[in-house]
Amino acid sequence: MARVTEPSFKFWFDEKYYTVQGAETMARMGTKDDLSTMRAEYTRMRDVAQKRIKRLEKEYPESKAYSRHKEGFPKLRELDPRDFAKAFSDLAKFVRAKTSTVTGQRVAQAKTMTTLNKAIGADEEDEEGVKKQAKVTKQNYWRVMKILEESRRLKVTYDSDKIVSLAETTLSFTKDQFDVVLDNLQKLIPNSDEVEGSLDAYMKDREIQDYQRVDVDDFIKQLGW
Numbered sequence: 723m724a725r726v727t728e729p730s731f732k733f734w735f736d737e738k739y740y741t742v743q744g745a746e747t748m749a750r751m752g753t754k755d756d757l758s759t760m761r762a763e764y765t766r767m768r769d770v771a772q773k774r775i776k777r778l779e780k781e782y783p784e785s786k787a788y789s790r791h792k793e794g795f796p797k798l799r800e801l802d803p804r805d806f807a808k809a810f811s812d813l814a815k816f817v818r819a820k821t822s823t824v825t826g827q828r829v830a831q832a833k834t835m836t837t838l839n840k841a842i843g844a845d846e847e848d849e850e851g852v853k854k855q856a857k858v859t860k861q862n863y864w865r866v867m868k869i870l871e872e873s874r875r876l877k878v879t880y881d882s883d884k885i886v887s888l889a890e891t892t893l894s895f896t897k898d899q900f901d902v903v904l905d906n907l908q909k910l911i912p913n914s915d916e917v918e919g920s921l922d923a924y925m926k927d928r929e930i931q932d933y934q935r936v937d938v939d940d941f942i943k944q945l946g947w
Contacts, residue, residue: 744811764806765798768795768798771822772794775788775792778827791816795812838866838886839857842857842882862889869885869911876907878907878911887918891918899938909947913945920945921936921941
C-alpha cells in the first residue's frame with residue numbers, strides 16, 4: 723500500500739503565507755530550517771503543477787488555467803533569490819486553485835453551462851413545444867466564453883442568446899477567422915440571428931464550399947451593418 727505523506731511545508735494551510743508579502747516575510751525572517759522547508763515545498767508544488775499543466779493541455783487547452791501557465795513554472799535553481807517570494811506565491815495560488823485540475827475545470831464548465839442555459843431559457847419550449855436552438859454545449863462553450871469576455875472588455879452588454887447563436891454559427895471557423903469575429907463583435911452580435919443565413923448566401927454567391935475558406939473581413943464588409 724502506497725504511503726500517504728502530508729505536505730512538507732508547515733504553513734501549507736495558512737493562507738497568509740501564500741501571498742507575496744507572506745512569502746517575503748517568511749523568506750526574510752524564517753529560520754534556516756523554515757527556508758529549507760519552503761524551498762522543498764516549492765519543488766514539491768512545482769512537480770504537482772507541471773503534471774496538471776500537461777493534463778490541462780490535453781483536455782482543456784483553451785482554459786485560462788492552461789493558457790496563463792502553459793510555459794510551466796521555473797525550477798528552483800533557475801530562480802533569482804530576489805524573485806523567489808513572488809514565484810512561490812504564484813505557484814501556490816495555481817496549485818490551490820480548483821480550476822488547475824481537469825476535474826475542477828469539468829465542474830466549473832458544467833456549472834457555467836447550466837447558468838447560461840438557464841439565463842437564455844435554452845430548455846424552455848415555445849407555444850408549439852419546440853425548444854430554442856441557441857444552447858451552450860461542450861462544442862461551443864469556449865467560443866461562447868471568449869465572446870462574453872470580449873464583450874465585457876468592450877463594456878457592451880448583449881443578450882446571452884445572441885452570443886450563443888454567434889458562437890454556434892462560427893464553430894466551423896478557424897482560430898484566425900474567429901479572431902476576426904472577436905474584433906467585430908459590436909457589428910456581429912446585434913445581428914447574430916442573421917449571420918448564419920448571410921454567411922450561407924455569401925458562400926453560395928462566391929461558390930465557396932468550405933467555411934474555412936471564407937474571408938471573414940470581406941464577409942463582414944459585405945454585410946453593411
